[in-house]
Amino acid sequence: MPKVVPEYKETAKNRILEIAHNIFSRKGYYQTTMDDIASKVGVSKATLYIYFSSKEELFKGIYQNAPESLEQIFAATFGKGGDALQNARDFFDRMLKEYASHPALGFEVFSEATRNVALRKTLRGNYDRYVESTAKLLNQQTHGMISQYFDPRSLAQSLIALWNGMETLLVVGYPVSEVKKAWLDAFTSMFGLFRHPQK
Amino acid sequence: MPKVVPEYKETAKNRILEIAHNIFSRKGYYQTTMDDIASKVGVSKATLYIYFSSKEELFKGIYQNAPESLEQIFAATFGKGGDALQNARDFFDRMLKEYASHPALGFEVFSEATRNVALRKTLRGNYDRYVESTAKLLNQQTHGMISQYFDPRSLAQSLIALWNGMETLLVVGYPVSEVKKAWLDAFTSMFGLFRHPQK
């Protein structure tokens, strides 16, 4: 459960998903061929079509199978209460690991979502869950800490957006340390912790 | 409007760039064919190759030609001083318009940057400029407003990341009003304005 990286069960279908996830992440959707996947999985191309009716369906299988990570990581870090700043640090570290293993995939998915309603709806569903659970934790975590004026749901959205934005900084090539600082500074200021500067 | 010369004659190259920008934005890089572009521009495919040596080069031409927007919009909104919150609203509105006209392009570019060093470097150059100019304005705008503990450069990065993240919320389908609120709430809290709730 604490496992972040989607750990598909070892059925043929899941083996394919896992490997495809890797390749799609590395090469991007359009530059990944069914051949790439098949040969890496060690089966024939035709076999892929036994499990997935098309390349797109296979791709869908991936982001529908593994969208728990943000939620799980958020829960695993902020969920345990305690020092908010430290939790934010942990969150960053774990999300970074997640991101690093599939840097391109997220962008690819968003880009595709721009044109694909079905995908957009799926993502929206995921995000609704993210927002809800984040808001809930925010409530607990920051209880009493956040001004009454603010909306936890709204802040949850901001926080998720902020992380997504951090990924763009990483792609562009800013050093992790710098991006982490930006994340923590933003987090600190957003939650009015700035009176307690990090060492 | 910035164009002073009235005999503003679009060169063929710029016409292509503009139209290609639109199509790439709408359909994505890999689903846009040179034929698509050519026929929209109203020339033959071969003509495209007179001006750009490859599809990739044409694509490059686009994101190298118009990366000023964030900078310009930031300057145009926050640059004029005054009410920070109102500026943040203006910024959002203008960036939204920019985003809406090419929603997918940004993600496509980031995705590609994941695998393409040259592109990454170009983007990094742009971002360095963004960060610098944003930090400068932040200094002026928020003079005295931000705690001594915080780093304007770091906050500038966060702010840019935050906007990028907002775009993901938009793609996913959250209503503009909701995203705008998230942006403003985040902005407000980040800059310690929360004592002055927006009406």
Add this chain to the structure above:
Amino acid sequence: MPKVVPEYKETAKNRILEIAHNIFSRKGYYQTTMDDIASKVGVSKATLYIYFSSKEELFKGIYQNAPESLEQIFAATFGKGGDALQNARDFFDRMLKEYASHPALGFEVFSEATRNVALRKTLRGNYDRYVESTAKLLNQQTHGMISQYFDPRSLAQSLIALWNGMETLLVVGYPVSEVKKAWLDAFTSMFGLFRHPQK
């Protein structure tokens, strides 16, 4: 006929090779399209690429597959000893048949070899074999007939060159009978048989 196995099942690859050989020979490398070959073979263009990774590779397959002819014909004619002049006649007749079925291919290959090191090396390998086996036969055939002053290897090269040169006379349009006479006269004189004029 050399094929012993009756269930001589042409593999797809060999079928392609054979047909491609014909077309390349007739139209030349650059004027032969993959479509030409595919449609003559009766498969789709894509199928060609299952067996050969590129047009060039397919072309290579041809001249690497059938370079035995000169060697074989030489062996089959001069190899049997007996009347040298008659053997020379037989050699000519059989080489002519070979040449006539693919007149352009040889020149095409030589032209290409001018610029292509790999091809040059392959050809050189073939020629080394030709020279060696020709020299060997020359030794047997002309034993005692050729002056001690001459080098069989060198004469072998000359003989091969002479045949190659005869092909140029044929291309240019000299009648076969005339070219054959030139070949025989040269052969006769080279091997000191001129005291025994052909009837």
Add this chain to the structure above:
Amino acid sequence: MPKVVPEYKETAKNRILEIAHNIFSRKGYYQTTMDDIASKVGVSKATLYIYFSSKEELFKGIYQNAPESLEQIFAATFGKGGDALQNARDFFDRMLKEYASHPALGFEVFSEATRNVALRKTLRGNYDRYVESTAKLLNQQTHGMISQYFDPRSLAQSLIALWNGMETLLVVGYPVSEVKKAWLDAFTSMFGLFRHPQK
């Protein structure tokens, strides 16, 4: 007149021919583009079409303009009488230089002649001249040396063929010294000079 390399007069047309000759020789007909030629000549592609109605016409211009070399070299070497073997040496050296400057062109032309009647006729015309003048010189040079049984015209053809064949040995990569020996050995034996071995 002793000049071998075709020295076109410096008219625009001839400048083009000269440069085109070089490029065609180096890259082959099909891999030479009109752009290649135009840019090397320093004019626009369209200008080429003022002087030559097509690429093929331009190519024709080349081999119609400079076919004297074999004839001239033969005349310049064997024409002066004297030691036949030494003349054969000189001939080789000068033809080699000629060949070396345009190794591929000859093969290209022969290959093309296979399919192109007009070209074939032109070449035939050239070869008729070659044969005739060579036969004439052979008569003088070898007067009394060659058995009555042989036909100078036929031997002339053989000699020309032999040289053409030598070019194939060169393409294939045999060292010049080796090819030269083969040439001289063949020559020597063909003309019954073998009683006077070269040192």
Add this chain to the structure above:
DNA sequence: TATGAATGAGTGTTCATTCAT
């Protein structure tokens, strides 16, 4: 005479997808 600009007609190559075995 010279050319910048344009293009029609290819051309090799790729790839998701199918299907008989």
Add this chain to the structure above:
DNA sequence: GATGAATGAACACTCATTCAT
């Protein structure tokens, strides 16, 4: 369930040739 073999439909890119200026 698995696959080897096949392919239709594209697609980026090229190039000889034209023509208005």
